[in-house]
Amino acid sequence: MSVETTTVSVPEGRPALLLAEYETPGACMKAAEKLRDAGFTKFDTHTPFPIHGMDAAMGMGDSKLGWIVLVMGITGLMTGIALITYANGIDYPIIVGGKPAISIPAYVPVCFELTILLSAFGAVFGMFGLNQLPRHHHPVFESDRFKAATDDKFFVSVEYADPKFDADRTPELIASTHPNHIEIIEDTES
Secondary structure, eight states, X not given: OXXXXXXEOOTTOEEEEEEEEESSHHHHHHXXXXXXXXXXXXXXXXXXXXXXXXXXXXXXXXXXXXXXXXXXXXXXXXXXXXXXXXXXXXXXXXXXXXXXXXXXXXXXXXXXXXXXXXXXXXXXXXXXXXTTOOOOOOGGGGOSGGGGGGTTXXXXXXXXXXXXXXXXXXXXXXXXXXXXXXXXXXXXXX
């Protein structure tokens, strides 16, 4: 079986990635496993729906986002404690009804709100940072065939920037996974 290979030519472009198209999610997952086993780290899969087990097939670990949210939540809690302690105990100590200036029930609303607020900021901005967003252009969008990734096709893209990428061996490795089509995408962004 021969695989059709094309190059998307873009004026003044430089090679950015190799894009392989597959018919089934299983073939896409096997290609991801083969790339992972070969030591590639800068590759991605593009599918019309989530595929159970794809993270493991790509060799991805657990997300660091939970740790970012935890640190930001603890920061919010400590900021709330420091704020109430300073405001009620040091800056403006007023004794009302015989209650102590530093009283735990006064801490609850402020600490809760700051914990939730900073956790939410950590989740949103942490997700943007970890996903390298916003990225308004990606070379994969230069391919006309890639539009099918939202419909019924499955794609694997391997970046030329990957340390394991070899201009001769990588296309052979991809071809050994039996894709329908292989495309070399050139980047228009410098």
